[in-house]
Amino acid sequence: MAENILEVRNLKKYFKTPRGMLHAVDDVSFTIEKGHTLGIVGESGCGKTTTGRCILRLVEPTSGEIFFEGKDIMKLNRSEMKHLRKDMQIIFQDPFSSLDPRYTINQTLSETLRINKIRSGKKAIEDRVLELMETVGLAERLINTYPHELDGGRRQRIGIARALAMEPKFIVCDEPVSALDVSIQAQILNLLEDLQEKLGLSYIFITHDLAVVNHFADEIAVMYLGQIVEKAPTAELFENPLHPYTQALLSAIPIPEVLDERPQTILSGEISSPIEPKDECRFSKRCRFSGDRCKECGPKLVEVKPGHFVACGRLGEL
Amino acid sequence: MEEKKKNEMPQDEIALELKNLRVKFVLEQETVHAVNGIDITLKKGHTLGLAGETGAGKTTTALSLLRLVPHPGKVECDKLEVAGKDVLSMSAKELQKFRGSDLAMIFQDPMTSLNPVFTVGQQIADTIMLHNPTTKEDAFKQAEKMLELVGIPAARAVEYPHQFSGGMKQRVVIAIALACNPGVLIADEPTTALDVTIQAQVLAMMKKLRDERGMSMIMITHDLGIIADVCDEVAIMYAGRIVEYGTLRDVFNHTKHPYTEGLFNSLPNIRNRDERLKPIPGLMPDPSKLPKGCAFAPRCQYATEACRNKKPQERMVSDTHMVACTAYDDPAFRINRPEKGGNNG
DSSP states (O other): OOOEEEEEEEEEEEEEETTEEEEEEEEEEEEEETTOEEEEEOOTTSSHHHHHHHHTTSSOOSEEEEEETTEEGGGOOHHHHHHHTTTEEEEOSOTTTSSOTTSOHHHHHHHHHHHTTSSOSHHHHHHHHHHHHHHTTOOGGGTTOOGGGSOHHHHHHHHHHHHHHTOOSEEEEESTTTTSOHHHHHHHHHHHHHHHHHHTOEEEEEESOHHHHHHHOSEEEEEETTEEEEEEEHHHHHHSOOSHHHHHHHHTSOOSSOOSOOOOOOOOSOOOOOBSOOSSOTTTTTOTTOOHHHHHSOOOOEEEETTEEEOOTTTTTO | OOOOOOOOOOGGGEEEEEEEEEEEEEOSSOEEEEEEEEEEEEETTOEEEEEOOTTSSHHHHHHHHTTOOOTTEEEEOSEEEETTEESTTOOHHHHHHHHHHTEEEEOSOTTTSSOTTSOHHHHHHHHHHHHSOOOHHHHHHHHHHHHHHTTOOGGGGGSOGGGSOHHHHHHHHHHHHHTTOOSEEEEESTTTTSOHHHHHHHHHHHHHHHHHHTOEEEEEESOHHHHHHHOSEEEEEETTEEEEEEEHHHHHHSOOOHHHHHHHHHSOOTTOTTSOOOOOOSOOOOTTSOOSSOTTGGGOTTOOHHHHHSOOOEEESSSSOEEEOGGGGSTTOOOSSOOOSSOOO
């Protein structure tokens, strides 16, 4: 078995709200092998971004264990964690709000290098900035431009360069292409793919776009209201989706082809509230197969095939 | 060289006709050419998809149809007729009557297009009262009916927008747009802000209502998947021009324009995950500094000297299929994307 770079066990994050506890992430466990990509898919509010942030402890988890290269990072103090974040980086969703508008590309990148003592000395820092810009495909002449002068694709490249500046082993990519046009989206996806190959990076790829994650991830975890409902190697998940939610999600992808018929499972109803959820299958209100059993207790993830996990109360019957 | 010719259609089959639309924004330092000569003919009961990336001029085109282009936009146009009415000569008062009853629009962001301090029932009723002489009570009853039509229980008419989820808000916006039974509906990225499963619900509902009411629709989107799902005809826009126009089959199965090909190649193929993406290199040109020749030439793998020097002519490659690409001056020119089954059109 290959080495795991990351292992997450029973991760929980609850937020206090006036109406009770909001279960943003509720008992999520997974592992990622070195050099692999785990895709986390789900709709808004399913807890995918919170999961990503908890792993870096940008949001402090309520409970759970996170092992990075075998080290339990929940036990680290502030300064040790800061040190470890050199190895674990994040690329944010919105390239328009995740960059400091008053910093040029040069300042953004060189400050990162200086503060974290990745390089020292003016010359060394400058060389590294140029090297990073080249890696992510930014022209050298843009070195003194501000974010507002650049388009979304280039801004996202700065975000990637900033993450790479730390020479990380692992990057959480939180919807890195959702804010971009398709032609630019493809450029960024190819870049992330090349970097993975060249630098041996491991990724968590958080997205709502199944077509993108299908292209990009080795394994996919589908989240619904804070829980993983299905997890499988990518090809297996697309060929043989077992959870009714995964099936609906897959059939909802608009396929850009002329088709005489589009078999679609249209879900009825809305996503229920993640605040103080009852102990039942959280998808049962929208599920066309939902029966009495689904209302009794929340289903657990069960391995149905090697590597393929599903959490559905009526699994055997369907 | 074939000259551009549009099939003449009997007047009563046309829901909307637009000829040579140009929109520019004159600013202090520069002039932004947002739309540079667009023709649209929308048949009754048909749905036209306007596809293209950010900055292609899709939304500006839609706003021009309603004569809602904001200052300092300058709109020039040879002809704009909706349901046989000349929109260009309308007074402000006539326009107010026209908007909503003949031509309605759904905006992109349902979160910001509703008024937060009025109940959704009131907002729908307001639209009804503006266009029909009716009492408040009666309009509210009709508003409740509209809500049911879009799949929201009538009892929720007394609730405020913040009490609804994103998908529900978009349904309310659709209810407002349909309240006065418009002949043509413009939907500007109606599902972009929604999750995929909710998007599927809203699209299915829109298709159903369109078919029941025999409405014509212009669907603006960057998602070719949505186009394939709901549209009969497609116009691909780039830098303020339509570069390819035809039936869904024409454009998707017999793609002619290199930009359309580039869009398809940029999409991850859901059936073949190992295929590497082929992005279009470079960026869309700055609309204040459009190149002299074809606007797509700097990013086009087939571009020749001629492309860079002269504006492409619109040419009909079949009765229904138009492409604006200079490379077709050479009769042997073909793009790499293979044609797919069936005959043309």
